[in-house]
Amino acid sequence: xxxxxxxxxxxxxxxxxxxxxxxxxxFTFSRYSLSWVRQAPGKGPEWVSTINIGGSSTTYADxxxxxxxxxxDNAKNTLYLQMNSLKPEDTALYxxxxxRWFVVGGTTPGDYxxxxxxxxxxxxx
Numbered sequence: 156x157x158x159x160x161x162x163x164x165x166x167x168x169x170x171x172x173x174x175x176x177x178x179x180x181x182f183t184f185s186r187y188s189l190s191w192v193r194q195a196p197g198k199g200p201e202w203v204s205t206i207n208i209g210g211s212s213t214t215y216a217d218x219x220x221x222x223x224x225x226x227x228d229n230a231k232n233t234l235y236l237q238m239n240s241l242k243p244e245d246t247a248l249y250x251x252x253x254x255r256w257f258v259v260g261g262t263t264p265g266d267y268x269x270x271x272x273x274x275x276x277x278x279x280x
Contacts, residue, residue, distance in 0.1 A: 157181035157269050159251050164274030171241050171278070177234040177251030177271060185229040187268065188257040191236050193247035193276075200262040203249070204236065207257050214259050219245075241278045248273040 191203040252267035264270040
């Protein structure tokens, strides 16, 4: 049974940091590119970042470039998103997703092979 389980979300003040994790099981993690997608209340989904199978190539949405860092540990079957300098507009439900091929920009479960349940990030004072 395939599972992607996100964790690490929570309430943080503007300017603060959080590190999200996504633990994967049930598929060959190291053969899939991985992405983070978020959805803010009342807004459409937004692609955040993608990392290739080896971790050597990463891409980011302009809205998070320079503040967020995506990484992966293939030995632990875990994807990460380090989020620094958080802003209120980063408030959203954050999903991790896996796809066999490296494609940037997908925003819905149909764009990926596997999709998690999400972890809530709230940035507020």
